[in-house]
Amino acid sequence: MVVNKQNEALPQEQLNPPSAGEAAALGNEFVPEITVFTCIYCAYMSADTAGALRAQYPAGIKIVKLPCTGKVDARYLLEAFEQGADGVCVVGCPIGNCHHVNGNKRAQARVAYTQKLLDQIGLGSERLEMYFVTGGMGVTYATAIREMSERIKELGPNPLRKSMG
Numbered sequence: 001m002v003v004n005k006q007n008e009a010l011p012q013e014q015l016n017p018p019s020a021g022e023a024a025a026l027g028n029e030f031v032p033e034i035t036v037f038t039c040i041y042c043a044y045m046s047a048d049t050a051g052a053l054r055a056q057y058p059a060g061i062k063i064v065k066l067p068c069t070g071k072v073d074a075r076y077l078l079e080a081f082e083q084g085a086d087g088v089c090v091v092g093c094p095i096g097n098c099h100h101v102n103g104n105k106r107a108q109a110r111v112a113y114t115q116k117l118l119d120q121i122g123l124g125s126e127r128l129e130m131y132f133v134t135g136g137m138g139v140t141y142a143t144a145i146r147e148m149s150e151r152i153k154e155l156g157p158n159p160l161r162k163s164m165g
């Protein structure tokens with residue numbers, strides 16, 4: 001048993017303070033979980049660059065790599081929310097630089113379509129965003145993810161989580 005100077009047993013929380021994730025689980029702090037769909041080219045490279053530059057971005061990010069953001073469709077995006085994501089980002093190559101020609105334009109249209117669906121079902125289009133970056137734009141990538149995280153903090157947790165139990 002660990003005791004303080006008054007020889008009183010210390011409460012468990014003082015012995016092992018909760019991590020950010022545990023704190024979130026305990027309801028002390030909301031750490032948004034954000035699913036980020038990236039293509040394996042510019043977008044994933046920018047995430048890598050962000051790491052190499054030690055650009056700070058929040059915890060709670062889950063990256064899903066795709067051959068191209070053109071692979072993303074409304075079903076993928078909505079399933080991410082069904083699985084508990086508080087926010088979803090799609091990050092692709094800049095318009096005109098997609099390695100699959102127009103995949104990022106298709107993704108952009110699907111994101112816009114899914115944003116309308118999110119408004120209709122009451123989740124809110126603000127929980128979904130698309131970004132375009134080159135491989136060297138690590139700081140831009142980190143900034144985008146940070147801004148998205150702040151936006152989701154203001155919106156609060158995904159309301160579908162309650163129904164998931």
Ligand code: FES
Nearest residue numbers: 039068092093099
């Ligand atoms: Fe990057 Fe298509 S390959 S968006």
